[in-house]
Amino acid sequence: MEDMSKLQDELDALNAKITKQGAEVRQMKKDGAAAEKIGEAVNALQALKLEAGTLTEKLKGDEPDFNRKAFDDLIIRKMFVVPSFEIHGGVKGLFDLGPPACGLKAAMIDLWRKHFVLTENMLEMECTCLTPEVVLKTSGHVDRFTDLMVKDPATGECFRADKLLEDAIDDLIEKNPTMPTEEKEDHLRTQRQADAFSPGELDTLLTKYGCKGPSGEAYSPSFPFNLMFKTSIGPEGTSVGFLRPETAQGLFVNFRRLLDANAGKMPFAAAQIGNGFRNEIAPRSGLLRVREFCMGEIEHFVDPNDKSHANFPTVADKVLVLFGRDDQLGSGKTKKISIGEAVKSGLVNNETLGYFMARTQLYMEKIGMNPECLRFRQHLATEMAHYAADCWDLEIKSSYGWVECVGHADRACYDLEVHSKATNTPMVATVKFDKPQEMEVAKLKFDRKALGMVFKKDARTVSAALEALAESWKDFEPIATALEASGKTTVDGFEITKEMVSWEKTMKKVHEAKFTPSVVEPSFGMGRILYSLLEHSFYQRDMDEQRNVMKFNPQVAPQKCAVLPISSNPECNAAVDEIAAELMQSDLATRVDKSTAALGRRYARSDEVGVPFAVTVDFETLTDGTVTIRERDSMVQVRVPKKEVCNVVFDIVHQRTTWEQVTKNYPVVQVDEGDGTPAEKGADARAKTVVEANSRGRFSRPAPKK
Amino acid sequence: MEDMSKLQDELDALNAKITKQGAEVRQMKKDGAAAEKIGEAVNALQALKLEAGTLTEKLKGDEPDFNRKAFDDLIIRKMFVVPSFEIHGGVKGLFDLGPPACGLKAAMIDLWRKHFVLTENMLEMECTCLTPEVVLKTSGHVDRFTDLMVKDPATGECFRADKLLEDAIDDLIEKNPTMPTEEKEDHLRTQRQADAFSPGELDTLLTKYGCKGPSGEAYSPSFPFNLMFKTSIGPEGTSVGFLRPETAQGLFVNFRRLLDANAGKMPFAAAQIGNGFRNEIAPRSGLLRVREFCMGEIEHFVDPNDKSHANFPTVADKVLVLFGRDDQLGSGKTKKISIGEAVKSGLVNNETLGYFMARTQLYMEKIGMNPECLRFRQHLATEMAHYAADCWDLEIKSSYGWVECVGHADRACYDLEVHSKATNTPMVATVKFDKPQEMEVAKLKFDRKALGMVFKKDARTVSAALEALAESWKDFEPIATALEASGKTTVDGFEITKEMVSWEKTMKKVHEAKFTPSVVEPSFGMGRILYSLLEHSFYQRDMDEQRNVMKFNPQVAPQKCAVLPISSNPECNAAVDEIAAELMQSDLATRVDKSTAALGRRYARSDEVGVPFAVTVDFETLTDGTVTIRERDSMVQVRVPKKEVCNVVFDIVHQRTTWEQVTKNYPVVQVDEGDGTPAEKGADARAKTVVEANSRGRFSRPAPKK
Structure with a gap:
């Protein structure tokens, strides 16, 4: 077996070269370099x-693969995400969120609002x-x-010009299997630059x-097609x-208005959550x-x-994984560094x-993202807009x-300046000095007539x-x-001459x-997140059969919470309804499953949609009024008086206590989900169970492949 | 002074006549009655x-007018709602929500989700x-x-055809001040029916x-213009x-998929919250x-x-104000009746x-709508779609x-049926019988060849x-x-003959x-709500000057909560920051106002945006660690240890206690907001103050005029 870490170094170096070469290609295209040069x-x-x-x-090598089939199947089957307008044939690039994803999104947005807007007193708007x-x-x-498009003049149909060229070359090569290699390479070179040609060249x-x-008929000349969805406002x-x-x-x-409101x-800061729209040419990747x-x-x-x-001091010690410009072009390796240091060093x-x-980073951790799968990549100079810092x-x-x-972009003053200019509206703020300052200014005298x-x-x-x-x-x-030098200059597009103004x-x-x-x-793509x-959140555990789990955190x-009766006995059902009603009363979304499936099967169903806790009403409930609460990832259960269930779940969801604390406050019962027999355990065994369970469920998931 | 209640009866009767007459006009237009008849x-x-x-x-008469000027001024000044793209000239019918309205909307939607989706386990989607x-x-x-439009063939400009006709008649009459009354009336009759003509007539x-x-040039023939915003999806x-x-x-x-998920x-039930779009011809009424x-x-x-x-039994006793079809056409009066009775009687x-x-109704009351300004109006037969129940x-x-x-509409099976038919997709549910049922069916035999x-x-x-x-x-x-009768019939648009099928x-x-x-x-217009x-929520109270208050409930x-220091003393400021941080930590949106304005002025500012509680750090805070909490509408204050502030506000917001209870748990101090001197009061005085304050602030607002 080859030395993996050496291979990784090689790959990192190679990736740095790719980044550098890619940047060069982009720069050449921007500079309008010759097509041949770009091709090379x-x-x-x-x-x-x-x-x-x-x-x-x-x-x-051995890195466990992400089980896409099982994941995709779960996502559709449990209606997390489904293609929009499916029965009418669907539309590429449009998806609907089903009930579990809707709930997840609402919680994510709620946390976003609290983490950013509320904590920092940002001014939220909805435009x-x-x-x-x-x-x-x-x-x-x-x-x-924009992208370049052509039209069929007879039918009015539109096509992406570069794609037509690419297809034509594919066709030509396919129809001429005996084409000499050199000629073929020549066509392929043209094909690879398809998106770099000017309209005339195309x-x-x-x-x-x-x-x-x-x-x-021959196509119309190519013309730019805007990726924004266009419509017409008003009846005219x-x-x-x-x-x-x-x-x-x-x-x-x-x-x-925002500055006034502040x-x-x-x-x-102002903030906004809402929909954006882009008429992508080729929607992909789910x-x-x-x-x-x-x-x-x-x-x-x-x-x-x-x-x-x-x-800033409140976050200065937070360590982030940074992939700076120089590292992308050099070592190809990321750096773990505190944001305090990163700012101090100018990175x-x-x-x-x-x-x-x-x-x-803190928000991502709060919603349950795997911190090992997060990094910050700096834009290369060639990627950034000219005004960005x-x-x-x-x-x-x-x-x-x-x-x-x-995205986290320092866009300098660009946006306010363009709107100010276009509308002739001053968009400025005022800074008041503690004490008056002496400032070098120019005192002007105009020749109004001139x-x-x-x-x-x-x-x-x-x-x-x-x-x-x-x-x-x-x-x-x-x-x-x-x-003074040439007697004239240009200001805001107006040519000024020396006669018009004098200064001191x-x-x-x-x-x-x-x-x-x-x-x-900072601009968040909520759908991607x-x-x-x-x-x-997805992992599988090996039980009698492989089971899918979504390990969403309680927030x-x-x-x-799921609430399940062990039998369809009316007394059990009544207790289930009572507990569910109390949970709902406290605004805790609750899933009742009174189906006749085995308890293990019903736990598995609630695991699949990521319900963190399951309360089971069993025969003990009818005699002593206690129920079990099962934690999804550890599968550890505690026995709790039914009147206390709502407070336990409420306090964990609102982060007023932890599951670990709950396992200390209530007796832990261990259940083999195969046979369903509870078995009381001592304090030592309990502690061990919790730790094991955590290391199995909560912290280890198969890392997705690169 | 005239007898108001008699006048009201007259008006109600008149309104019933108007409703009846309006329905007749609509029916005549629908039936294609002669233009002259419609005109009459x-x-x-x-x-x-x-x-x-x-x-x-x-x-x-004496009904206090709604102070639109003060209200509109407050709405814009405090940035509840502002016209969209104002600095670029704006667009009719588009408005942005500013920070306070954004927060209000988020809370309304959160409560909507809890009241409907969560409590009933509805399947929420986002399409x-x-x-x-x-x-x-x-x-x-x-x-x-659709509405009817015409085009200027030279410029391509579009116009609403009925509006052009109306304007032309206005012009004609204006230009001919000596026109005989009869002729004028004739033109006006035509004008009033402008929206009832067919394209040819127009x-x-x-x-x-x-x-x-x-x-x-003369206009193009009139054609239907669709009120939906049209765009094109995909690059083609x-x-x-x-x-x-x-x-x-x-x-x-x-x-x-929803039925499967259930x-x-x-x-x-399925539910969805999201944006809708209509290209209104004449946006109006804010x-x-x-x-x-x-x-x-x-x-x-x-x-x-x-x-x-x-x-249903959980709401059967709820009394609603119903304005039934018969009452709209008859007495013109609404009925107060329990929904149980209304369903039982068939209303x-x-x-x-x-x-x-x-x-x-319960949701509206929960978010703080004035119950006296709510009623349910039944659609007249002429208003309803043919399929609606x-x-x-x-x-x-x-x-x-x-x-x-x-809107609350029983739309029968219309929607599922049309989509099922268009896509050839069965959209049916299955009801399982407790025991098998005997059913009359037809047993068919086809002549496949025919x-x-x-x-x-x-x-x-x-x-x-x-x-x-x-x-x-x-x-x-x-x-x-x-x-059997005619040897043929039509099924789904296909003509069937007797030879094709026999039955038993x-x-x-x-x-x-x-x-x-x-x-x-049920379909909620969230923006209108x-x-x-x-x-x-808007009312004004007379203090030294008239003050605006928004009486949003704490939910x-x-x-x-607002947090204010009585002085800019650093110790006061530190206590303010400490309390504000703790409130924020509990996700309670907090407003800190350290400006040097008088305390009363700062209370007024927080009243204007409807903050229910204001905590003030004063000199007592520095000696005994207590602060005051002021309730917005009653202006009653209690003195509370600063460590308990967060719990008090949290518990009220989460409805775990009430302000009334708080005034019993803590000493009430009464402050004349003119001079700011607190004065401890006895229990009796306290109770009285609270009652008075409530009847002034919380329950009495100037009723808007009809």
């Missing part, structure tokens, strides 16, 4: 990936999904959220490969609207790439010159960003690999723009330099400063 | 309405908003959710009145989708008619032959429908009048349809009669029966 780089990338694939296969074009034009989505290639529409049909592709814009456009105080999805977004507005966070750009990364994705490992589930002659009605806009810059000499200096550098006492806040944006949690479990 | 009926209706308007004005055309074609929305009239598009742009106009269809199409047991709105829908599936409800069609009406709307009185907020020759590939569909009917002689009898009436022992369940559908609750209040 892509080929090199493919070769690296092939090599990595072989290594990964070798490394898989509309319908969004007018002007807003998404301003944000850049109308122009940049049109030429489609003609060259003889691509024709279903009608037999003239007002274009989109379904929002993210929830963030609703918060940005409300910035001024009494003008900075920093502060719940991971869908067309309608739930997001939770936070926009933390902060002074760009002071990105410290008051609560993570600032305290606010780091604070939210740590809080996200730093970005870290929380990635969760599932059977689909590492999947981006939460301004008016050139700019007419825009003269006031131009002078206001200059005045705004003049508030700080630092901002005005480049204008001054340019005007001077000092001014200021009591406050206005600034456009920076935005730090939900799916990952389902995978992380997120969709149902908190 | 509409005129009579207008006259009645005018009379009613005058009476209403008289009746208003997508994006819906493919076939589903809404099947439900009837594609064909029936086209003729638009031409007659010389209506032309903005381009100067060929697959039409809509934003769902209601959430119900997602549940209907999942019926089979282990095949009937009856059961949050009452918007284009994107939150709904909560329940589909209770039940045996059409047994609509009893197991839990409400069945137990299941009645059960949900009572549960809705009975419908009752919960109407809530606000300053806009009585507004439909929750069937095959006529129906080809559909032969099997036809024979299956006949076999389904043959399962009960009652269902097959009409077919048999028709075939016989008895059969059956152990179970299959049936298409009926659906009882939220708006109504805001109005019902729904967006923030549960």
Whole structure:
């Protein structure tokens, strides 16, 4: 057997090379490099990936596989997730959540609200999904959220241009099995760059490969297709609207009201939970790439010159798994490091960003995600928008690999600035100084006549723009330099000449400063998190038959308690109803199972939907009023007076006590779920049972493969 | 002063006449009556309405007006609700919920889930908003959710045809001030029927009145415009989708999986909370008619032959205000009657429908709606869909009048049947008999050759349809009669002849029966309920200045507790932080106000957003560790050790104790909020204060005008 750790090192190094090569390809495409050059780089990338694939296969070795078949079967059978509109043939990329997933999602969102919104006094909003074009034009989505499409001019049908090219090449090669290797390679090279061609290049290639529409006519020239769902708002049909592709814009456009609602105080955060929509070309990977999805977004507005966070010390010692830019391009290895250190060393750009990364990690742990399957990956320079200061994705490992589930982006002042500009609305905050500060400013004197002659009605806009810059000499200096050097310069698209304005550098006492806040944006893909949690919660245990268990913790479990009668005797049933009613009264979702199946079978059914506790009414109940409470993962049972059941479950769910404590307060009974005979145990045996049970059920699950 | 109660009787009688006349007009339009006849009926209706308007004005008398200005100002200023995309010019009919409304809505939905879903073990789902055309074609929305539109052929602009006609007539009359009365009346009659004309009639009239598009060209012929937001799903742009106009269809199409998830047991209910979308022509009345709105829908599936409800006895004594069909057309007066009696007397069609009406009433009371502003109005026969068995709307009185907020409809088997037919999917449930039953059935014998020759590939569909009917002689009898009488009949659109099938009436022992369940559908307009609750919660009290209060109960209040220091002394601030942290730790949303405003001013601010309790840290806190807790509506304060604050608030919010009980457990201090001096009071005085305070704050609010 080969040395696994050496192999892992090799693989890590290879992955770093792949990342680097991938970044290069993207940069070349961005720079508009020659198609041939890009092709070569892509080929090199493919070769690296092939090599990595072989290594990964070798490394898989004994790692227990994730049992996808059993998992998928459970998910559908228990109606966690089902394809939408199934009986009508379904729609790709649309899924419905069934009862257990609905309960899970509600609990996840409730915890999200408490963990983020409530604890930090964030301002939560609910904005509309319908969004007018002007807003998404301003944000850049109308122009940049596109793929290239062509139309069959006869039928009006649309196609993705790069996919047509790819298919045409596949066809050509398939129809010519004797094609010389060199010629074939040439076609394949073209195929691999399909998504990198300009519209003109694509049109030429489609003609060259003889691509024709279903009608037999040549395609229209290729044109950009926007991935947003378009609709029309209002009866006239003239007002274009989109379904929002993210929830963030609703918060940005409300910035001024939010700042007012926060009494003008900075920093502060706004938050929103709601649906986003993206018309994905190729929905895939179950719940991971869908067309309608739930997001939770936070926009933390902060002074760009002071990105410290008051609560940072509370998380500074939290250790995270970080996969920094340099490590992705170098060692290929992640680092375990406290967020305090990471910010101090500059690996993570600032305290606010780091604070939210740590809080996200804590949230994931709270809802029951496996901490060993979490890492933060930094965006490479080539991945980030030009305005962004730093970005870290929380990635969760599932059977689909590492999947981006939460973005943490320092988006600088970009969003507020574009909306401010488009609407001519100041979107600034004010910082008051403890004592007045001396500041270098420019004192301007305009030649109003000169301004008016050139700019007419825009003269006031131009002078206001200059005045705004003049508030700080630092901002005005480049204008001054340019005007002195060449006699003219451009401000907000207006060409200013030296005749229009004169200035004087001077000092001014200021009591406050206005600034456009920076935005730090943690953005949660709730659907992806939900799916990952389902995978992380799934395990199988070997009993007489293999049994599926969902180990949701009591806080997120969709149902908190099952109540079962040992027999269909009316007295037993009455006790079951009484206990269930009391649990419901305390808002604890309860599952009653009076079916005639064996008790073990009924426990198994409740395990499958992740109910943490099962209360059984047996014949002892009828004589002494006690029942058993069984914990799902350890299968340990305690005997409790039925009047105390509700308090026990309530207190565990609300984290006022733990199961461990409960096993100390009440006698533990051990039941072999095969035969169902309870057997009282001593304190020592009890302690051992609990520990064993925990190490079996709660902490060890088969790790999903990479 | 006139006798108000006599006037009220007159008005009630008048309103009954209006209802009757309105129903007649609708029926005439439905039956395609002559335009002139309809015009006369509409005129009579207008006259009645005018009379009613005058009476209403008289009746208003001394009833304190709802202070809309103060209310609207508060709603916007405190950011309960703001127009969406305001800085970009906004969009009619779209509103965002700000922080306090978000919290309120989350609490309302949480209570809805607990009150309905959890307590009844309903199967909650979350289906997508994006819906493919076939589903809404099947439900009837594609064909029936329309208004008539015309287009300007040059510009492509669309207009509502009836509105154009109305405007043209207005113009004509305005431009001809000397027009003879008779001629004018003639035009006005046409105008009043604008929405009742057929497309052809409208086209003729638009031409007659010389209506032309903005381009100067004549309009296109009128065509139906669908009120659903249309989009295209998938990259091809060929697959039409809509934003769902209601959430119900997602549940209907999942019926089979839901029934499985319920282990095949009937009856059961599914539920869904989510957004619906309607492209309203004329959004109005603030949050009452918007284009994107939150709904909560329940589909209770039940045996059409047994609509009893197991839990009905738990609500049978609940008294509701019912406005039955006969009373709307007769006395014009509502009835106070227990739901048990209403079902028994046949006023409400069945137990299941009645059960949900009572549960809705209880929910409304739980969230703090004023019970005196709630009534159930039955649909008139002319309002109901042909398949519906009975419908009752919960109407809530606000300053806009009585507004439909929750529909309760017995929709019979319509929905499951249409989807079953469209998809060829059986959507039936099975009822097992305790002992086998003898049943009259038809035993069929087909002439397969005759069937095959006529129906080809559909032969099997036809024979299956006949076999389904043959399962009960009652269902097959009409077919048999028709075939015997005329030798042919139609089944599911296929013409059957006597040669194709022969039959025999016989008895059969059956152990179970299959049936298409009926659906009882309570459908909640959450946005309307939220708006109504805001109005019902608003009141003003006269202090030094008039102060606004939102009297949300502790269960729904967006923030549960305010914490204020009496001075900015660091020790006070530390105690505030400590108490706030403890409250947050218990998931109680807390509002800290350390501003330097006077204490009374800060109480007022927290009253405005409906915080039920305010904890004040004062100088006594620093010596003996006690703080005051002030109840918002009574303004009564108790003095409590600071360590006990969290438990007191937690227990009230979770209904484990009441404020009244708290005033018995802790010493009451009375504070004149003008000067802020606390004054200890004896037990008697305390009791009195509480009663007075309650009768002032909690139970008396200015009733909104009708």
